[in-house]
Amino acid sequence: xxxxxxxxxxxxxxxxxxxxxxxxxxxxxxxxxxxxxxxxxxxxxxxxxxxxxxxxxxxxxxxxxxxxxxxxxxxxxxxxxxxxxxxxxxxxxxxxxxxxxxxxxxxxxxxxxxxxxxxxxxxxxxxxxxxxxxxxxxxxxxxxxxxxxxxxxxxxxxxxxxxxxxxxxxxxxxxxxxxxxxxxxxxxxxxxxxxxxxxxxxxxxxxxxxxxxxxxxxxxxxxxxxxxxxxxxxxxxxxxxxxxxxxxxxxxxxxxxxxxxxxxxxxxxxxxxxxxxxx
Amino acid sequence: xxxxxxxxxxxxxxxxxxxxxxxxxxxxxxxxxxxxxxxxxxxxxxxxxxxxxxxxxxxxxxxxxxxxxxxxxxxxxxxxxxxxxxxxxxxxxxxxxxxxxxxxxxxxxxxxxxxxxxxxxxxxxxxxxxxxxxxxxxxxxxxxxxxxxxxxxxxxxxxxxxxxxxxxxxxxxxxxxxxxxxxxxxxxxxxxxxxxxxxxxxxxxxxxxxxxxxxxxxxxxxxxxxxxxxxxxxxxxxxxxxxxxxxxxxxxxxxxxxxxxxxxxxxxxxxxxxxxxxxxxxxxxxxxxxxxxxxxxxxxxxxxxxxxxxxxxxxxxxxxxxxxx
Numbered sequence: 080x081x082x083x084x085x086x087x088x089x090x091x092x093x094x095x096x097x098x099x100x101x102x103x104x105x106x107x108x109x110x111x112x113x114x115x116x117x118x119x120x121x122x123x124x125x126x127x128x129x130x131x132x133x134x135x136x137x138x139x140x141x142x143x144x145x146x147x148x149x150x151x152x153x154x155x156x157x158x159x160x161x162x163x164x165x166x167x168x169x170x171x172x173x174x175x176x177x178x179x180x181x182x183x184x185x186x187x188x189x190x191x192x193x194x195x196x197x198x199x200x201x202x203x204x205x206x207x208x209x210x211x212x213x214x215x216x217x218x219x220x221x222x223x224x225x226x227x228x229x230x231x232x233x234x235x236x237x238x239x240x241x242x243x244x245x246x247x248x249x250x251x252x253x254x255x256x257x258x259x260x261x262x263x264x265x266x267x268x269x270x271x272x273x274x275x276x277x278x279x280x281x282x283x284x285x286x287x288x289x290x291x292x293x294x295x296x297x298x299x300x301x302x303x304x305x306x307x308x309x310x311x312x313x314x315x316x317x318x319x320x321x322x323x324x325x326x327x328x329x330x331x332x333x334x335x336x337x338x339x340x341x342x343x344x345x346x347x348x349x350x351x352x353x354x355x356x357x358x
Numbered sequence: 359x360x361x362x363x364x365x366x367x368x369x370x371x372x373x374x375x376x377x378x379x380x381x382x383x384x385x386x387x388x389x390x391x392x393x394x395x396x397x398x399x400x401x402x403x404x405x406x407x408x409x410x411x412x413x414x415x416x417x418x419x420x421x422x423x424x425x426x427x428x429x430x431x432x433x434x435x436x437x438x439x440x441x442x443x444x445x446x447x448x449x450x451x452x453x454x455x456x457x458x459x460x461x462x463x464x465x466x467x468x469x470x471x472x473x474x475x476x477x478x479x480x481x482x483x484x485x486x487x488x489x490x491x492x493x494x495x496x497x498x499x500x501x502x503x504x505x506x507x508x509x510x511x512x513x514x515x516x517x518x519x520x521x522x523x524x525x526x527x528x529x530x531x532x533x534x535x536x537x538x539x540x541x542x543x544x545x546x547x548x549x550x551x552x553x554x555x556x557x558x559x560x561x562x563x564x565x566x567x568x569x570x571x572x573x574x575x576x577x578x579x580x581x582x583x584x585x586x587x588x589x590x591x592x593x594x595x596x597x598x599x600x601x602x603x604x605x606x607x608x609x610x611x612x613x614x615x616x617x618x619x620x621x622x623x624x625x626x627x628x629x630x631x632x633x634x635x636x637x638x639x640x641x642x643x644x645x646x647x648x649x650x651x652x653x654x655x656x657x658x659x660x661x662x663x664x665x666x667x668x669x670x671x672x673x674x675x676x677x678x679x680x681x682x683x
Contacts, residue, residue, distance in 0.1 A: 224431055
C-alpha cells in the first residue's frame, strides 16, 4: 500500500494567540513562534504509518511519501515526518503567499499523477488557515472518492478497499470505499484501535496519544539519509493562480471587561442573575 | 446583482436548522446586491423537506431526490448543475457543508470562502470575513472566480425567521454522480439523538473537561446542572478522548463552534483549540481549581473551587432561583 501524506508547516498552534497582524493589516506574522507540523497532518500521518506497518513488530509493509509545499525550510517538516517513519519526501518549492487551498489541491493532484498512490491522507484543515477545503477539492480534481473526518479505518484486502467510520455533526457514518481514494482524519483516528490493516495483529492496541508518534533517536538518524526530492511548480506544470485574495487581516476584538473572580457559588449565581442577567 | 443558491442540509427527510443560517447569509447578499435567493433541498425525502422551507422568502425552493444516504460524491454533481446561473452557492459550515461544498466548487472551478463569520457588499465585490488561526486572526477575502462558494458559521448567522410569504416549489432532476460516486457506498448512519437542546443552538452550554474523571461523573455531577439550566452539554477534546462522553459533544477548533448567551466551562483548562470553539459566547463562566488556568483569558466570571463541591451546589442554587420565578 502506498500512501501520500501532504504535510504543512504552521506557526506553533499551541501559541496561536501570539500571532500578530502587520501595521497595514496585509500580513499575518508569526515571528518568535516555532514552526510545527500542522497537527491535523500529523494525525493523518500517524494513521498512514499504522496502515503501512505491522504495529506489533514495527516492520514496514507499505510506503508513506510525504509532500510539503513551501519555502526551502519546509524540508524540516518533511524530515520530522521521515523520523516518525515515512519512507521519503517531496518538497515543492513555493512562496507561502502564492498558495491557497485551490493551488495546494492542484499541486497534490499533479504529484498524485506521478506517484499513483492508493491513498492520499490529508489533514482535514490547516491550523493556520482553518479552511477544510484542499483535501476535498483534490478528491474532485482526481475524480476519486473521499472520506472526510475518518475516525476508524480497516482493510482486509491490502488497501484495495476500506471500511471507514467517520464523524459527522449528526452522528457517525460508516462507508465502504474503493481505492484510490482521499482521506482526512478526525481526532479519534489516534485512538488505540482505530486502524486495522490486516497485518497488525487484530488484538494489538496503540498507546493512548494526543498526537502522532514521537520520533526515536534511531528514527531521527535514519531520517537524515532518507531521500527528499525537490520540485518546482513549473516541474509539475502548475500555475500558482490563487482564487482567494485576502484584502486584510485583523486581530479579534478583545473580550470586553476583565475576569471577575468570585468566592462562592452563591455569589456566582447572584452575579449571573443580577449583573450579567443570563440566569 | 448576485443571486444565491442555498444548499439545504437534510437529516431523515427534514431540513436541519443549520439551513436557516445559510438562508440569513443569502438574504444579506441578495438584499445588498439587489439579487434573489433560492433553496435546493437534496437527498432522501427532498420534496417534503422543500415543503418545510417555503416560508423563508426564497424566490423558489428546488428539490432533488438523491438516495443511498449522503456522500459528497453523489450530491455534488446535482448541486453543481443546479448552481448554473448563480453568483454564490452557500451552505452552513457544518460537517455536511464543509464536506460537500468544496467538491461542488472543484466541479465548477470556484473559489471557496470557508466558515465565514460575516459578509459585506462592497460595490461589485463581496468581502468575506472568516476566523483563522483558531479564531486568533480574522481574515477578509475576495474570491476571484465567477461563481463563489461559501460556507457560513452557524453561530454567527442567526436562523432566518419566517417571512410570511410562500415560495413556489419545483423539482430539479438529479445528475448521475459518475466515477467517484461508483466507488463509495454508505453502510450505515448512526444518528445521535438527545432530549437536550442542540449544542450549536442552545442559549446555555455547560461543558466538562477531563477533571470530571469519568463518564459516571458527567452523568451524576454535570448533567443535573445541565438540565437545571435547560442547557446543552459540551465537552473538551480531552474528555471526549478519554471516552467520558460521545464525540458529537466536542467543542473547539475541531468539533462544534458555539456562541451561547451563557457558557460554563467546568474543569476545562482552556487550551487554544477549545477557546476557538466558545470564545464568541456572550458570558463565560469558568469553574476550576487552578486560578492560573488559561480559560481565565476569556472568562467573565471565575470561581476557584473544586468542581465536585461547586457543581452540585450550583445546581441547587439554580433550582432555588427558578423556584422563585
